[in-house]
Amino acid sequence: MDRLQRGEDSEGVSGLQLLSLAILHNDEQLWSALERCFTPVVRAWLRRHSRYEEACRVKAERRYVVLALAKFRQEVVAQAMVFPTLSAGLRYLLVCVNGVLLDTLRSVAWFEKIKRHELLISDDSIASMDPALLQQQLSTNEREQRLAYLLFYCGLTPHEIIDLCPSEFAHLQEIYQLLSSLLKQFHEYEK
Numbered sequence: 580m581d582r583l584q585r586g587e588d589s590e591g592v593s594g595l596q597l598l599s600l601a602i603l604h605n606d607e608q609l610w611s612a613l614e615r616c617f618t619p620v621v622r623a624w625l626r627r628h629s630r631y632e633e634a635c636r637v638k639a640e641r642r643y644v645v646l647a648l649a650k651f652r653q654e655v656v657a658q659a660m661v662f663p664t665l666s667a668g669l670r671y672l673l674v675c676v677n678g679v680l681l682d683t684l685r686s687v688a689w690f691e692k693i694k695r696h697e698l699l700i701s702d703d704s705i706a707s708m709d710p711a712l713l714q715q716q717l718s719t720n721e722r723e724q725r726l727a728y729l730l731f732y733c734g735l736t737p738h739e740i741i742d743l744c745p746s747e748f749a750h751l752q753e754i755y756q757l758l759s760s761l762l763k764q765f766h767e768y769e770k
Contacts (some may be wrong), residue, residue, distance in 0.1 A: 595665040605656050614648050617672060621647050624676050634680050637687050643679055650677040723764075726757045 594616070601609035621644045625631055634643065651672045654660070662668035725747065728734045735743065737754040748754050 580685075595668070596660070598662060598665060598668050601652075602660060604656050610652055617648060617669075620669065621672065621676055624673055625680065628677070628680060630680065630684060634684060637683055643683075644675070646679040646683075647672070647676040650679055660724055720760075723757050723761055726754065727761055730758070 597609060597613060597616075600606070601613050622640065623646075625634075625643055628634070654675065655668075655671070660671070662671070677721060726740070728738050729744065731735075737751055737758070740748055740754060741751060
């Protein structure tokens with residue numbers, strides 16, 4: 580286990596037995612012991628990740644360690660995984676570390692994209708236009724007309740539309756696709 584704590588590859592029987600027992604019995608004490616052993620390894624992997632600095636601007640390093648270990652535990656217990664070697668278990672833990680870090684960065688990028696789209700809605704050139712004219716002139720598609728009404732006449736945001744009209748619009752992505760079509764039509768109409 581000392582080699583494991585230093586981040587070295589180890590086929591140590593005691594480490595493998597500890598991992599196997601923790602998975603089999605899902606015992607808190609065994610998982611705590613594993614987490615103490617694996618934390619330095621996870622930390623080392625995080626620090627070597629190519630997007631480490633970017634990720635640490637979003638969450639603290641300790642948070643990624645906790646999330647990776649929790650994801651590892653959840654997956655191996657739920658699937659009753661059996662690892663033939665400690666090295667195989669560690670490779671799966673590395674997958675969890677990468678997954679947690681990249682999922683966090685993807686979600687941040689997604690929220691940034693949503694914010695940019697919502698800023699488009701408050702664009703002065705669109706806001707100053709008569710909503711009825713915008714709705715009638717730009718689109719013959721009923722869904723686009725309805726969306727234009729909700730966005731420009733009622734002044735709702737995409738999130739509010741999802742909350743207030745879930746039977747009409749199920750996903751933000753659908754709203755943004757329709758909005759993109761409306762904006763293209765608007766810019767062509769302006770020319």
